[in-house]
Amino acid sequence: MRYFLVDKTVFDNNRVGMYGKLIYAILCKFLNADGTCFPSRKTISKCGNFSISTYNKYVSVMLLENVLEKKIRVRKNGSQTSNLFKLKKNKENSFPVRSDIFSKGLSSTAVCVYICLARHVAEDNCCRVSQHLIAEKCSISISSVIRAVKELKSANMLETIKQTNINNNGNYVLLYRLTDGTEYKNVIRRKIDVENTKIANAHMQTYRDLNAIEKRLNGITIPFATPLHMTYSPYAYDTPPELYLY
Numbered sequence: 594m595r596y597f598l599v600d601k602t603v604f605d606n607n608r609v610g611m612y613g614k615l616i617y618a619i620l621c622k623f624l625n626a627d628g629t630c631f632p633s634r635k636t637i638s639k640c641g642n643f644s645i646s647t648y649n650k651y652v653s654v655m656l657l658e659n660v661l662e663k664k665i666r667v668r669k670n671g672s673q674t675s676n677l678f679k680l681k682k683n684k685e686n687s688f689p690v691r692s693d694i695f696s697k698g699l700s701s702t703a704v705c706v707y708i709c710l711a712r713h714v715a716e717d718n719c720c721r722v723s724q725h726l727i728a729e730k731c732s733i734s735i736s737s738v739i740r741a742v743k744e745l746k747s748a749n750m751l752e753t754i755k756q757t758n759i760n761n762n763g764n765y766v767l768l769y770r771l772t773d774g775t776e777y778k779n780v781i782r783r784k785i786d787v788e789n790t791k792i793a794n795a796h797m798q799t800y801r802d803l804n805a806i807e808k809r810l811n812g813i814t815i816p817f818a819t820p821l822h823m824t825y826s827p828y829a830y831d832t833p834p835e836l837y838l839y
Contacts, residue, residue, distance in 0.1 A: 594692075611733060616655065
């Protein structure tokens with residue numbers, strides 16, 4: 594599978610908006626070795642699934658933000674052809690995005706959410722970000738994030754895993770995994786996910802049981818004794834909670 598690189602600094606710039614980030618990513622896809630590209634407005638709009646007027650608006654925004662440079666090109670007969678773009682890009686501070694993301698028939702929002710997840714993905718191909726952060730980085734609402742995630746899952750571009758958050762009364766948080774198209778790896782990952790979920794649920798139940806015991810013990814009056822307290826580390830799953838007096 595082929596990939597193209599997107600500059601993290603540019604993608605993190607919320608002033609360019611969602612469509613500005615999409616246009617920048619599309620230009621990165623067409624980028625030549627000399628750091629320039631010249632796709633037409635029609636090609637860019639088709640890739641990003643937005644209108645020509647949207648393209649014109651956000652190219653102007655990116656020019657003001659000094660994200661790219663634009664040079665008008667003309668043919669020998671004097672007619673104007675596609676513009677030449679030169680991008681602000683730092684390869685050492687870039688992240689990869691799969692090249693076929695624009696050919697999946699996805700909405701603009703879904704593509705931007707996918708690129709945002711690729712921006713924050715870890716070495717295990719998983720992304721641990723909140724819906725609030727995704728919404729902020731893509732300049733969209735949380736409901737739009739939820740719809741985009743469903744769209745990406747339907748297109749087999751993304752997997753989500755519910756993880757129990759011990760520090761939030763047992764409410765779950767989503768772990769996002771970008772799919773790589775290898776079914777065998779996905780099967781192995783699902784098996785691991787099932788085992789991890791069982792372990793997490795068992796620890797969560799133990800945590801709740803011990804909390805109940807703590808409340809009962811603290812309700813017992815013991816002369817010359819201080820209340821009983823427990824500590825539990827949600828990150829140390831291989832060690833039980835500790836009971837101690839202080």
